[in-house]
Amino acid sequence: MGNWVKLICGASFEDVADIRNLSLVYTLAGVDCIDCAADASVLNAVNDGIEAAQAILPIRRPWVMISVNDGEDLHFRKAEFDPDDCPPDCSRPCENVCPADAIFSNSGKAGPSKGVLAERCYGCGRCLPICPYDNIRAITYVRDVAATAKLIQRDEVDAIEIHTSGRQAESFQQLWNGLGDSIHKLRLVAVSLPYLGDLTIPAMDSMYATMKTSLHCLNLWQLDGRPMSGDIGRGATREAIKFALHLASLEDKPKGFLQLAGGTNAHTVEGLKKERLFRTTSISDDSKGEKVPLDSPETSHALISGVAFGGYARKIVGRVLSSLQSDYGYARLEDHPDHLLKALQASLALVGTVKCYNAN
Ligand code: SF4
Numbered sequence: 001m002g003n004w005v006k007l008i009c010g011a012s013f014e015d016v017a018d019i020r021n022l023s024l025v026y027t028l029a030g031v032d033c034i035d036c037a038a039d040a041s042v043l044n045a046v047n048d049g050i051e052a053a054q055a056i057l058p059i060r061r062p063w064v065m066i067s068v069n070d071g072e073d074l075h076f077r078k079a080e081f082d083p084d085d086c087p088p089d090c091s092r093p094c095e096n097v098c099p100a101d102a103i104f105s106n107s108g109k110a111g112p113s114k115g116v117l118a119e120r121c122y123g124c125g126r127c128l129p130i131c132p133y134d135n136i137r138a139i140t141y142v143r144d145v146a147a148t149a150k151l152i153q154r155d156e157v158d159a160i161e162i163h164t165s166g167r168q169a170e171s172f173q174q175l176w177n178g179l180g181d182s183i184h185k186l187r188l189v190a191v192s193l194p195y196l197g198d199l200t201i202p203a204m205d206s207m208y209a210t211m212k213t214s215l216h217c218l219n220l221w222q223l224d225g226r227p228m229s230g231d232i233g234r235g236a237t238r239e240a241i242k243f244a245l246h247l248a249s250l251e252d253k254p255k256g257f258l259q260l261a262g263g264t265n266a267h268t269v270e271g272l273k274k275e276r277l278f279r280t281t282s283i284s285d286d287s288k289g290e291k292v293p294l295d296s297p298e299t300s301h302a303l304i305s306g307v308a309f310g311g312y313a314r315k316i317v318g319r320v321l322s323s324l325q326s327d328y329g330y331a332r333l334e335d336h337p338d339h340l341l342k343a344l345q346a347s348l349a350l351v352g353t354v355k356c357y358n359a360n
C-alpha cells in the first residue's frame, strides 16, 4: 500500500474558521492532499491554513482538491428544520446525535429560521430518523459546473473529486463535458463511488471511457465504503476495507490509483494489515524537488495507494477546536500553542498510522 493521506474537510462542510485551522494542523501532520467544498471562501480558508502551517515549518504544500457531484449524493445535502415546529418539551435528540455540532437550541448559534447551522452541517443524515416528530428534512443540491470550472482556474486548486453513484453515466458525462478545458490544469482527477457489487467495474469502465480522451493527469478511484461514518467507531471502516479487498483482487479494472474513504479511522490500517493489503512504500521526489507520493513508482504498483480521513479526522481535532472556541471565540490555532500541540498530537497519531511515523 502507498502512503498517500488525504484530509477530507467535507464536500458540504463550510465552517471556514474550522477549515482553516484543520488545514493548518493536518498540513503540519504531513497529509498529501486536502479535500474541501468547491466554494471560493472555503478554498481561501484551506489556503490560509496551509500558509499558516508553512510559516511555522518549511513543509511541503499538500495538494488542494475540490469536491463536486454529478447528481443526488449524500455528501451534498443539508439538514433543515423549523424550531417553531418543535414541542418545547422535546429532549432534542437531534442535537445530541449531530457529529458536527450543527444543531443548537434556539438561544444558541443556529438561526431561528433554520434550526441547523448550515455551514457546519455536512449531510451525514443522523438527525433525520431520530426526530420523534419527523420535523427534519434534507435539502440536496448539485454544485454548479460552470462555477467549478472557474474555480479550477485558480492556482491553488490541484485536483478535483467527482462524487457519483456510478449509476448515472449521462450525468457524469455532462459534468465532465461541462468542466471543459479546466481539466487540463489539474494534477489529479478522483472519482468517489460506492460499492456496486458486480456493477462496480462496468461503472468504472464507463466513467473511465468518458474521461480518457481529455485526462492528461493522474486519476484515482476513491472507494467510499460507509459514507461519513469514520467517527462512529472501530467497525465503521470494515466496508471500505471490503471494497478495497474486492477491487484489489481483480486484474481487469480501469487505470487509476485506489484509495479508501467512507468509515476510515484510526483502525483502518490495522484492518488493512490483517487483509495483507498494507505495505508501506517510500515516497520519491519529482523534478521540482517536490515530494509526490502518488506518483512514485513504488506507489503506482501498490494495490492501494492511500487512505482519506474525514469525519474521524475532524472529530479528533474538532475537540481541540471546540475548546479553543469556547475559551477564545474564533481564534487562530497557532496563537495558542497548548491547543496547537494537542491538535497536532491527535492528527499525527492518525496520519502516522499510514505514514508509519512510529515505526522503527
Ligand atoms: S446530524 Fe448530520 S445531517 Fe444532521 S445537522 Fe448534523 S451534520 Fe447535518
Ligand code: SF4
Pocket: 081, 083, 085, 086, 087, 090, 091, 092, 093, 094, 095, 130, 131, 132, 133, 134, 135, 136
Ligand atoms: S428532535 Fe425534532 S422536534 Fe426535537 S428539537 Fe430536534 S428537530 Fe425539534
